Amino acid sequence: MDHDHYDAAYLRAILTETRSIAVIGASANPSRPVHGVMAYLIRSGYAVTPINPGLAGQAIHGRTVVGRLADLAEPVDMIDVFRNSDAIAALADEILALPWRPKTVWLQLGIRNDAAAERLEAAGIQVVMDRCPAIERPRLVG
Incomplete structure (x- = not known):
């Protein structure tokens, strides 16, 4: 995968097929x-679960925050990550240790870790880096 340039169809498919998203690094x-x-x-219709160990049990936008991925009540289609690039290797370990696999791991603007992306992709997980779904969705889906 060329993580410097994404085909519009690739991103559009992810954004239209995704139904549930865990947001790591959620903030109130x-x-x-x-x-x-x-x-x-x-607002776009996704089932969103915020993840932040310091806010577990609280609510953000009416959604209950969980402490970590392993605490999710059910699998999600996408994991949207707001953490620094240095944290992504450990996060990939956490994702790969789950009893289920997300379809996509999406790293927000400014976040990139090619080695972790390679490991996730080898496990069959799509990876998007240095992009924001809140920018890409209006551009590609409407």
């Missing part, structure tokens, strides 16, 4: 980009 702070992205994803 309205000034954080993740807060607005979560609101957009919810």
Whole structure:
């Protein structure tokens, strides 16, 4: 996969086939980009579960925050990541240790880890890096 350039059809398919999204790095702070992205994803009809160990049990946008991926009540189609690039290798380990596989791991703007992406893709998981679904969806889906 060429992670420097994504085919529009590839991104469009992910955005239209995805139904449920876990957002890692969720924040209740309205000034954080993740807060607005979560609101957009919810308005767009996705079932969104925020993940943040420091906020577990609280609610963001009416959704109960869970502490980690392993705490999810059910599998999700996409994991949308708001963490720094250095944290992605450990996150890939966490994802690959789950008893289920997401269809997609989406790393937000400015986040890239090619080695982790290669490992996830080898396990059959689609990876998008350095993109935002709240930017790509209006552009590609409408």
